[in-house]
Amino acid sequence: MRLVLANARILDPSQNIDRFGDLVIEDGKIAGVVAAHSADGDEVRDCSGLLVTPGLIDIHVHLREPGFEYKEDIESGTRAAAAGGFTAVCCMPNTSPSIDSTAVVRQIIERAAEVGCARVYPIGALTRNMQGDQLCEIADLKAAGACAISDDAFPIQNAETMRRGMEYCAQLGMTLMTHNEDQALTRGGAMNEGRTATMMGLPGIPRVAEDIAVARNVLLSELTGCRLHLLHISSGRTVDILRKAKMRRIPVTGETAPHYWALTDSACEGYNTNAKMNPPIRTAEDNRLIIEGLVDGTIDIIATDHAPHAPYEKEREFDQAPFGILGLETSFAVSYTTLVLPGKLELPDLIRKMTIAGAQVVGIPGGTLAEGAVADVAVFDLAAQWTARAAEGRSKSRNTPFDGMTVTGKTCFTLLGGRVVEV
Amino acid sequence: MRDLLSIRETDTDQIHQVLQTAVGFNEILKRPVKKVPTLRGRSVITLFYESSTRTRTSFELAAKYMSADAVNIAVAQSSVSKGESLKDTLKTLEALTADCIVIRHPSSGAAHLAAQFTSVPVINAGDGRHEHPTQALLDALTIWQHKVVGAEDDTYPVALRPDKPFDLAHLTVAIVGDLAHSRVARSNAWCLSRLGATVRWAGPRTLLPAEAHQLPVTVCDDLESALTGADVVMVLRLQTERQESGLLPSLREYSRLWGVTHTSLRWAKPDVLVMHPGPMNRGVEISAEVADGVGGVRSTVEQQVTNGVAVRMACLYLLMGGSGE
DSSP: OEEEEEEEEEEEGGGTEEEEEEEEEETTEEEEEESTTOOOOSEEEEOTTOEEEEOEEEEEEOOOTTTOTTTOOHHHHHHHHHHTTEEEEEEOSOSSSOSOSHHHHHHHHHHHHHHOSSEEEEEEESBGGGOSSSBOOHHHHHHHTOOEEEOTTSOOOOHHHHHHHHHHHHHHTOOEEEOOOOGGGTTTOOEESSHHHHHHTOOEEOHHHHHHHHHHHHHHHHHHOOOEEEOSOOOHHHHHHHHHHHHTTOSEEEEEOTHHHHOOGGGGTTTOGGGOOSSOOOOHHHHHHHHHHHHTTSSOEEOOOBOOOOHHHHSSOTTTSOOOBOOTTTHHHHHIIIIITTTSSOHHHHHHHHTHHHHHHHTOSOSOOOTTSBOOEEEEEEEEEEEOOGGGOSSSOOOOTTTTOEEEEEEEEEEETTEEEOO | OOOBOOSTTSOHHHHHHHHHHHHHHHHHHTSSSOOOOTTTTOEEEEEESSOOSHHHHHHHHHHHHTTOEEEEEEOOHHHHHHSOOHHHHHHHHHHTTOSEEEEEESSTTHHHHHHHHOSSOEEEEEETTTBOHHHHHHHHHHHHIIIIIITTOOSOOSOSSTTSTTOOTTOEEEEESOOTTOHHHHHHHHHHHHTTOEEEEEOOGGGSOTTGGGSSSEEESSHHHHHTTOSEEEEOOOOTHHHHTTSOSOHHHHHHHHOBOTTGGGGSOTTOEEEOOSOOOBTTTBOHHHHTTGGGOEEOHHHHHHHHHHHHHHHHHHHHTOOOO
């Protein structure tokens, strides 16, 4: 079976390719890039005017299965992923039961193989049941297929536990992904601490709670040699800590998500719980510093922290509603619209941060159109303008702050192992 | 005006309109028979998720004086956790054909949420630490009566300035105490500044919300600078649990630094008006002597309560489109 994506702009940052041509796929693998209109195949898809990239990779999503299937499941979550141009996602361990045993790792991998519209790589928990004390059997989790380890949603407060966790991960060569929050400083907090929170009468989550945890984790990474990945950077000050850590050659990487540069905490006005997440969206100054970090390479990765919650959970008093928003279906378009179109970030840099950079951090295949690679591919129409509509999403949930936003750049389809995924 | 959710979202003309209407209702409250037929056949439901005596009674009387049927639903804290969502409760009240819903709730924004779920007018009777709009309106009315009309004059002149009848431009109001947790302080900052007053906020830094200077207030770091030249001092209630949660070293030191006493009132203007939204902690945020008006200090606690009824009548009237007298 030979499939040709013909006459496209083919962009692959992993090989520094950005040219017009035909992408040839043979038996589910990339066969190469040739001159436009020169390739023949069993199926030729005209991609004139379209962008072809490696399938996007999101190393930070919550698929909610097992345990919270009323919010999302592997099928609906990967369908949302495919709709956003993603062919691989790494799912966080705060399920029920949490991903702290090989059984759950295997269950997720098997389920994804059955029903997934994208590949799913489970992330194992650092501590048992994410309780923050006893370490999980991380070697077993790795052997079962966990791609990385994380404490997301239940950040480790005890520095000694974090140190031991890092030592253990370092020896096993596992990347530790940390949610950075000193919870003594955030107790009761509902949104970014500042003018808007003060006017709305909501307890604040100060920036410094993230910065302190980042600084601690970076120092522990330096001490232990553990590969550290900073999840969802929201604070401009944290970008600077990460920049200095990299200058000291500490093995640390960082990610942010579109809402942290495209929105400010004023999105919470009117008690909009669809803008409630943790860490919280912050200020225009944080937006600026995060974009600066993306541009100079300090922030390696754009993830989504796709975190579905059922409408009835979000239609609540702001302080009672859960943290978290959707992201998979809007991530590329919002990024393209707010970073590339205004000339802040080059398109190849955006694609790198949404493909190969993430694959490298967690050590998974994909993110490349290199010859012989599995044909996980995304095709976008960069001219298409569309309006994000929560009600029309593929996710089971509706909690997006981008509802109603007009964006540019739309997924046409993805290929998963050479098979067309249309959603 | 569809709802009254916050003063921040209420424009200055509407504030004047409520106060003007309240002045009229204040006249009615002086009559031997206080009942008018304005809202006959209409119903007002007060939905209180927090205990309250004066605000709830005040709304209930306001409704009854206008011949509306008033029903109170006191939701005990315990039944909230096991019970119905706010959305479902609001849908039920609407189905019960309520014509106005007055809500008090411990969560900031609960009134906004309620208003999203019903087409019935919603009045915020205090939401978390966000706002308490009718309290600010009654405070503004009280200040105006004392400082513009003259306290002893109980015949209100026709609007002093027809365009801005409740202008407080020459006045300085100091709000002292636990500003971080106070919905009264927030509503008053917006209300009084929109009426032209200079508003000062003073309290320990641990009880000051982040970026308070971004609100229309001047933040003062000590009681002397807050009270110097003030026409009005508004003393906020200090919840004693603030000490237990580590925000204050002791009530004794709080009282020494921030307590409003005859001594500290010497910094203010000689005819300073002392206000307190109640209930008071005598000897903590306010000395017993000042609270009781000893030594000629003018305290407005009871007058605020009466004005509360008039302001709430005005709000119900304006939101429910009562027929004119």
